[in-house]
Amino acid sequence: MRALIWLVVLFAVAAGLAVAARYNDGYVLIVANPWRIELSLNLLAVLLVGGFFVLYGLLRLVAQTLSMPVQVAAFRARKRQERAVDALVNATRLQLEGRHGQALKRAQIAYDSGASPGLTALLAARAAGALRDEPRTRLWLDRAREHDAGFRTARLMTEAEIALQSRRFDDAHERLELIRASGQRHIAALRLSLRVAQARGEADDMLRLARQLEKHRAMSPEEALPIKRRANLAGLQARDGDRAALARYWAGLPDDEQADRRVAEAAARALSAAGDPGTAQKLLERWLDTQWDSAMAELYGESAGGDLLARITRAETWLKRQPRDARLLLMLGRLCVQNELWGKAQSYLEAALSVEPLRATHVELARLNERLGREADAQRHYRDAALAAA
Numbered sequence: 001m002r003a004l005i006w007l008v009v010l011f012a013v014a015a016g017l018a019v020a021a022r023y024n025d026g027y028v029l030i031v032a033n034p035w036r037i038e039l040s041l042n043l044l045a046v047l048l049v050g051g052f053f054v055l056y057g058l059l060r061l062v063a064q065t066l067s068m069p070v071q072v073a074a075f076r077a078r079k080r081q082e083r084a085v086d087a088l089v090n091a092t093r094l095q096l097e098g099r100h101g102q103a104l105k106r107a108q109i110a111y112d113s114g115a116s117p118g119l120t121a122l123l124a125a126r127a128a129g130a131l132r133d134e135p136r137t138r139l140w141l142d143r144a145r146e147h148d149a150g151f152r153t154a155r156l157m158t159e160a161e162i163a164l165q166s167r168r169f170d171d172a173h174e175r176l177e178l179i180r181a182s183g184q185r186h187i188a189a190l191r192l193s194l195r196v197a198q199a200r201g202e203a204d205d206m207l208r209l210a211r212q213l214e215k216h217r218a219m220s221p222e223e224a225l226p227i228k229r230r231a232n233l234a235g236l237q238a239r240d241g242d243r244a245a246l247a248r249y250w251a252g253l254p255d256d257e258q259a260d261r262r263v264a265e266a267a268a269r270a271l272s273a274a275g276d277p278g279t280a281q282k283l284l285e286r287w288l289d290t291q292w293d294s295a296m297a298e299l300y301g302e303s304a305g306g307d308l309l310a311r312i313t314r315a316e317t318w319l320k321r322q323p324r325d326a327r328l329l330l331m332l333g334r335l336c337v338q339n340e341l342w343g344k345a346q347s348y349l350e351a352a353l354s355v356e357p358l359r360a361t362h363v364e365l366a367r368l369n370e371r372l373g374r375e376a377d378a379q380r381h382y383r384d385a386a387l388a389a390a
Contacts, residue, residue, distance in 0.1 A: 308338055
């Protein structure tokens with residue numbers, strides 16, 4: 001519609017000009033001795049308009065001719081830039097596809113064409129690192145270092161990943177420390193630092209990093225649990241035999257890590273072995289008050305020392321919640337034997353047998369009957385123990 005309207009307007013203007021020219025009888029006289037030129041006013045108007053357009057066309061032609069070298073140079077630069085960007089895009093795609101050799105070739109073309117040289121050098125370094133080509137990896141990292149103004153963190157991350165991939169854990173740790181010193185909260189660097197700490201067996205760093213990643217929601221509690229467990233077990237083992245250090249370490253753990261059964265069990269055993277059964281018993285009591293595990297209850301009965309009557313009373317409160325737990329009944333029987341409560345010990349052990357005929361329960365009853373001089377009953381329980389399940 002717009003084109004049609006313009007066409008109608010042009011026809012109207014042309015018709016108007018034709019009518020005006022028909023009734024215009026003016027003329028122009030140009031005198032240049034010895035010549036005289038007489039023109040109609042209409043012809044002069046046509047000549048002026050036509051001359052303007054001819055002059056304009058000539059000037060444009062001269063300008064285009066003079067600017068031709070600049071335009072050719074700009075065209076060639078634009079084509080080079082397009083080829084460079086295309087090479088960079090293809091290098092990135094090939095790297096993501098895992099075709100590292102082809103990615104390295106495309107990155108070389110992009111780098112030679114000047115397409116983001118810092119980024120291209122890092123891309124080529126990653127491709128060379130994936131190919132285990134150390135000379136070319138070093139070459140491209142050196143080239144990337146020349147463009148540190150905008151790519152320093154990216155270069156350090158690349159160097160750390162390549163070092164970790166090559167099992168040069170100290171080099172990876174050094175690069176990650178440089179990133180950390182810059183004050184950035186870099187989640188990817190924290191993940192990489194955790195992998196380095198795991199490889200180097202640094203329990204304290206593993207624990208710190210796993211907690212940080214979980215706090216920043218970069219790692220789910222399910223993912224963090226085995227890492228924190230491994231770190232805590234290693235931390236307890238590193239303090240083996242030092243009762244004060246073990247007690248401080250356990251007290252410093254947050255509630256969710258103290259709730260880990262394997263960590264709590266290892267801490268209780270380590271404290272008992274270090275000569276601090278009281279702390280081990282309090283640890284187990286607090287743990288069993290909030291959750292239940294028969295093996296942990298049995299461990300509570302195995303620890304020596306402490307107020308036996310108080311321990312029996314505490315175990316009997318658990319029995320109200322777990323009346324059919326054979327291992328809890330066995331543990332109560334053992335505690336009563338230690339306190340020389342023979343009748344109570346026998347009732348608990350027999351109740352444990354009625355729930356589950358464990359070999360350990362038969363052995364405890366056999367030993368109790370031996371103490372009480374009931375040799376026949378003792379022999380019967382020894383025979384049953386030989387046939388019973390563990």
